[in-house]
Amino acid sequence: MSLEDKVIKLVSEVTKSEAANISAGTSLIDDLNLDSLDMAEMMMKMEDEFGIEIPEDETENLKTIGDVTSFLNSKQVN
């Protein structure tokens, strides 16, 4: 499973959205309607899943699935 697919799977589980409707361009806030608490929870799940720490000031740059995948790549997560 590619890193992007892993991200999509996790996001799909947390938001109870169909994985098929989520892609690199999907916006967490605009398309999946996550509010600030949802986003905080999502980042927590990402940290758990991928064994990294996401600094709080980084969170605001992670707007889409693609942003998240790129960030994880930059942290050498695969």
Added chain:
Amino acid sequence: MSHESTPQVLNRVAITGMGGICGLGSTLNEIWPNLISGKSGISHIEEFTDDKLFPIKFAGIVKNFTLNPDILSEKEQRKYGRFLLLALQAADEAMSNLNLMQSYEPDRIGSIIGTGMGGFDLLESNYKQFFEKGARRINPFLIPGIIPNMTPGLFSILHGFHGINYSVSSACASSGHALSAAANEIRLGTHDAIISGGTESVVTGITLGGFNQMKALGKGFDDVTKISRPFDKDRCGFVMGEGAGILVLENYEKAKKRGAPILAELVGYGSSSDAHHIAAPHPEGKGAMTAMLNAMRNADLRPEQIDYINAHGTSTPLGDKIEVQAVKKVFGDHAYKLAMTSTKSSIGHLLGAAGGIESVLCIKAMMENTIPPTINLTNPDPECDLNFVPNVGIKKELNYVLNNTFGFGGTNSTLIFKAQ
């Protein structure tokens, strides 16, 4: 402007809708036949396997519960303690077809809900994360998901009610007090409709363990359905249950005028304190007596007019005996003529939700002219010698019924409902 001045004569309070969920079923229609035929809603909790963590492995749990995503989306449901989801289920049943928002101004519809504890299930799982992995693993939804007043909060958010919105916490008397407070808002004319009652779900290791350490819980029977046995000689403590009982209270005249179904009238309430002990009842039942007497004064009724008492009757050795004594002192000879049962024998003790579900069952009893039984009453305690309707429900015309709920801290609540 929807403000109305305080009425010279208090408004009457109609019950126009109700819903229930407990170990005997997820709707009132499911619960009622099970209750009347003497079934037990107490069962083993399969997940509780570790003896060290779970000395008590049974409760009146709601089995196979899933909340319809039309009521709250699955994404949202994950965020909340189980007590909130159970309340939403019961409220959906209570409010179905009532068209409250089409009938009243939004700021004249509110919600006052009783919960003794809150989302301890979420709290417990987050504590585990906290101790194992640290504060960064606390779920951001922990706090909103566990606070007791999120039930009326969600009712308001989901339905658009702009009226009063708070929760009442007085341990096992919470729902009785919530309904009393709601009735007062209707009586005084501040609101036209209030969603009230209570919800509780704390079937977790820490709460069962906590009550067990107090020696408050019954145990020692191989068949767990036999443990809750109010007024029986072999009673040995209460069995915890979970669930919710939600009622819609409306201004009686307005409800009648708009053609809403009037299921019953809430005619009086009484509250009192034992001023005695944190957990044990007053030895002469003083607080219980005062609550019942105050309720009858408030309803302007004589003791002989009460047909049925849904007792607090938790199946503890001391509590049941003292409640019986208090009823004898308040009702005199009539104590032997009325029927008094404890539905906790069938569904366990729903703690802060007890008065909610029991009020629902009291009203259903009047609607059906049928008294639900006290099950497991096979060997009556000689000191408990009233008509407890053992084991199977009976038909009887019911005009006025009374519900007692008493809580830790020595707090007591009595409600009286009138048949329509």
